[in-house]
Amino acid sequence: MLWLLFFLITAISAELCQPGGKNAFKVRLSIKTALGDKAYVWDTNEEYLFRAMVAFSMRKVPNREATELSHVLLCNVTQRVSFWFVVTDPTSNHTLPAAEVQSAIRMNRNRINNAFLLNDQTLEFLKIPTTLAPPTDPSVPVWIITFGVVFCIVTIAVILLIVSGVRQRRRKNKGPSEVDDSEDKCENAITIENGIPCDSLDTKGGHINEVFLMEDERLTPL
Amino acid sequence: MASSRGPPTPWAGAGAGDGRPAWGSRLQYLLSCVGFAVGLGNIWRFPYLCQAYGGGAFLLPYAVALALEGIPLFHMELAIGQRLRRGSVGVWTAISPYLGGVGLGCFSVSVLVSLYYNMVLAWVLWYLLNSFQHPLPWSSCPASHNRTGLLAECVGSGPVSFFWFRRTLNISSDMGASGAVQWPLLGCLAASWGVVYLCVSRGIESTGKAIYFTALFPYLVLTVFLVRGLTLPGAADGLAYLFTPDVRVLGSPRVWLDAATQIFFSLSLALGGHIAYASYNPPRNDCEKDAVTIALVNSLTSLYAAVAVFSVLGFKATTDQENCLDRNIILMVNAFELPDQSIPREDYALVLNHLNVTWPERVAQLPLETCLLRDFLHKGASGTGLAFIAFAEALLHMPGAPGWAVLFFGMLFSLGLTSMFGNMESVITPLLDMGVLPRRVPKEALTGLACLTCFLLASCFTLQSGSYWLELFDRYAASINLLVFALLEVLGVAYVYGLDRFCEDVAWMTGRRPGLYWRLSWRLVSPLLLLLVLGASVLLLVCSPPGYHAWDPQYERFPERRERLYPGWVQAVCVLLSFLPALWVPAVALAQLLRRRTGG
Numbered sequence A: 001m002l003w004l005l006f007f008l009i010t011a012i013s014a015e016l017c018q019p020g021g022k023n024a025f026k027v028r029l030s031i032k033t034a035l036g037d038k039a040y041v042w043d044t045n046e047e048y049l050f051r052a053m054v055a056f057s058m059r060k061v062p063n064r065e066a067t068e069l070s071h072v073l074l075c076n077v078t079q080r081v082s083f084w085f086v087v088t089d090p091t092s093n094h095t096l097p098a099a100e101v102q103s104a105i106r107m108n109r110n111r112i113n114n115a116f117l118l119n120d121q122t123l124e125f126l127k128i129p130t131t132l133a134p135p136t137d138p139s140v141p142v143w144i145i146t147f148g149v150v151f152c153i154v155t156i157a158v159i160l161l162i163v164s165g166v167r168q169r170r171r172k173n174k175g176p177s178e179v180d181d182s183e184d185k186c187e188n189a190i191t192i193e194n195g196i197p198c199d200s201l202d203t204k205g206g207h208i209n210e211v212f213l214m215e216d217e218r219l220t221p222l
Numbered sequence B: 001m002a003s004s005r006g007p008p009t010p011w012a013g014a015g016a017g018d019g020r021p022a023w024g025s026r027l028q029y030l031l032s033c034v035g036f037a038v039g040l041g042n043i044w045r046f047p048y049l050c051q052a053y054g055g056g057a058f059l060l061p062y063a064v065a066l067a068l069e070g071i072p073l074f075h076m077e078l079a080i081g082q083r084l085r086r087g088s089v090g091v092w093t094a095i096s097p098y099l100g101g102v103g104l105g106c107f108s109v110s111v112l113v114s115l116y117y118n119m120v121l122a123w124v125l126w127y128l129l130n131s132f133q134h135p136l137p138w139s140s141c142p143a144s145h146n147r148t149g150l151l152a153e154c155v156g157s158g159p160v161s162f163f164w165f166r167r168t169l170n171i172s173s174d175m176g177a178s179g180a181v182q183w184p185l186l187g188c189l190a191a192s193w194g195v196v197y198l199c200v201s202r203g204i205e206s207t208g209k210a211i212y213f214t215a216l217f218p219y220l221v222l223t224v225f226l227v228r229g230l231t232l233p234g235a236a237d238g239l240a241y242l243f244t245p246d247v248r249v250l251g252s253p254r255v256w257l258d259a260a261t262q263i264f265f266s267l268s269l270a271l272g273g274h275i276a277y278a279s280y281n282p283p284r285n286d287c288e289k290d291a292v293t294i295a296l297v298n299s300l301t302s303l304y305a306a307v308a309v310f311s312v313l314g315f316k317a318t319t320d321q322e323n324c325l326d327r328n329i330i331l332m333v334n335a336f337e338l339p340d341q342s343i344p345r346e347d348y349a350l351v352l353n354h355l356n357v358t359w360p361e362r363v364a365q366l367p368l369e370t371c372l373l374r375d376f377l378h379k380g381a382s383g384t385g386l387a388f389i390a391f392a393e394a395l396l397h398m399p400g401a402p403g404w405a406v407l408f409f410g411m412l413f414s415l416g417l418t419s420m421f422g423n424m425e426s427v428i429t430p431l432l433d434m435g436v437l438p439r440r441v442p443k444e445a446l447t448g449l450a451c452l453t454c455f456l457l458a459s460c461f462t463l464q465s466g467s468y469w470l471e472l473f474d475r476y477a478a479s480i481n482l483l484v485f486a487l488l489e490v491l492g493v494a495y496v497y498g499l500d501r502f503c504e505d506v507a508w509m510t511g512r513r514p515g516l517y518w519r520l521s522w523r524l525v526s527p528l529l530l531l532l533v534l535g536a537s538v539l540l541l542v543c544s545p546p547g548y549h550a551w552d553p554q555y556e557r558f559p560e561r562r563e564r565l566y567p568g569w570v571q572a573v574c575v576l577l578s579f580l581p582a583l584w585v586p587a588v589a590l591a592q593l594l595r596r597r598t599g600g
Helices: A002-016 A031-038 A044-059 A098-107 A109-115 A142-174 A179-193 A210-218 B026-037 B040-044 B046-052 B055-084 B088-095 B097-129 B152-157 B159-168 B183-200 B204-230 B235-243 B247-251 B253-266 B273-278 B287-336 B345-358 B360-365 B373-378 B384-397 B401-434 B443-462 B466-476 B479-510 B516-543 B568-579 B581-599
Strands: A025-029 A072-075 A082-087 A123-125 B547-550 B562-565
Touching (some): A025 A098, A044 A072, A044 A082, A044 A098, A142 B097, A142 B183, A142 B443, B026 B204, B026 B287, B026 B401, B040 B253, B040 B287, B040 B384, B040 B401, B046 B055, B046 B287, B055 B088, B055 B235, B055 B247, B055 B273, B055 B287, B055 B479, B055 B516, B097 B159, B097 B384, B097 B401, B097 B443, B097 B466, B097 B479, B097 B581, B159 B384, B183 B204, B183 B401, B183 B443, B204 B401, B235 B287, B253 B287, B253 B479, B253 B516, B287 B360, B287 B373, B287 B384, B345 B360, B401 B443, B466 B547, B466 B568, B479 B568, B479 B581
Antiparallel strands (some): A025 A082, A025 A123
């Protein structure tokens, strides 16, 4: 008799939890991808924890506070670590509607992820979309700040340049005449073009020594 | 004066007494010329050509073009600038009044180039400003309007392309639809013109100081990228792909044509900038040594940049291939319920074969991609596609991405800035020589006016269709005109000015007479080569369909770009751009002829 009951129950559970069933959800875990060396092995104890987390999520839904561990059924566990689960209704022998289960899971997704040390990408509920994190828009875009800095520096530098140019021009107009300077330059050019180093003939001081005039005449004119 | 062939003049304070500004030191002059020649094209055009034309084999046509066309023309420009001590307009008017149009034409092309070149700098500045954040803004797609998923356009094209086409350019899908001005880009354009004005305002006095940083910084960054790039996984594949010679390409004339055009535009010949720079030299300066040095430095920089760029692109291709394999592995693992992480990447092919044998139908249903490294390496990009899409994506995979992004875009900005100095010099020196404004007007005012005018004209590139216009300018404004001017230049010097007279001048300046190589190149080889290249370029331009690639999210094959033809009025603009500057030459020659007739 007991065996018959056992078979009946397993048969019913098998019937309720079918891959691709009406209110069944497929779950896929990528433990090695998430944890690398610290990966744990997926065994029946982990399955127990999973059923507990699903029952916990369902208990948070109003009207479903009576959900027990035995109401969550797992089937078709593969090596990938993927399986299907359903949540059964204790009063009737049907599965709970998918929408309810989906909303319950979504509300507690973070807790479920953390229980398994996984995240939204490594613990996938295949028909339940993840809630994207809200975009973190800073109040002022970063590029405006750097642009403001650059623009201010350029503007200040341009103003400084113009002001210094104006001041230089004013000083040049007030200074000694430029005629002496160009004469010196010409003299330097002539002496250098002849290929003779003329360090001794330093006429930059503006004084013409009679003695050196003789040396100038010795140089052949061009 | 011709008899005294003394040694070259010492540099310090040696003006010729004609009041022309002079370089502070020889290093400033060399760095300015190198900076003008080394530009964005060395980074994003040469590596692409190298890879597209059989890798190491491309270096042969490149070297031949350098020796027969690049160096002789470059030496000639430096020599006449240094000898005649005027900008491009003054030089050609001095050689022959009938050739004055060449100088005016060079001036017009320089103005056109300055307009769009600084827009590219504005794009680089925008990316630079956006690199100061982690994670970089082009690393992920933004959420859609109702926050249920990611933006559809971004998911289709990838976040990097989305950031370039939508967030930066906000590009329109049609050239006719100009759209609105993009204020962030306009701001960046204003900032880059501000920086250019800052450095160019006092002519070579101010550029000479800025050049120490802007010309040397790119080399520093290239070295850093080279060292980092060579240590990245997959760099060797990228370099092998770049340099493996495929000698069969040497048979196709297209390769030789592209090598010749690349050398020509890489050295920035016929724009008048080098003539202007050389005109500030002391009269006795070894321009032959300068020409050879600068041309070789330019080519070596291209090679150096190619190695750095391709080691990073090899890393990117390897990463892309690994991601492709990972996606395929996940598909297989999920479909066949195999244990997680059970297929390492190396065993992928074996496992695929095994599964294909056992369950072919199920494997056929999976959307597996082919992940060949060669395909990823072959996605060769050049121009803005290389810098803002391919390289920007490669930067995302490097640890410490914002720092590398700042370095890279800072380097691009420096490179473009030094080229802009040369461009502005070739615009401003002729203006000063022609005496457009009275002498009492300070030079800063003239420069400021020129920069302001260029900024206002270039603001039309900040419209939504601006990048299409920029590509148009890039393709049509400079290509034919500069070749025409270069041909007229070399013919003018060799035959109108007289090759013997020119050789004597060079001998007076450098202290030795130009050898047979120079004389043969100037008289025969370079004009012939230029004529060939000009003819081939005209043919190519005429035969290629005048169209553009539009970014259209509504296109069925999005993210591929839709090929569109230019509207009629735009085609008219293309034609005008292609030969209007060259019309200066016959116009001025005619005016001169009429003046002689009526005057004499």
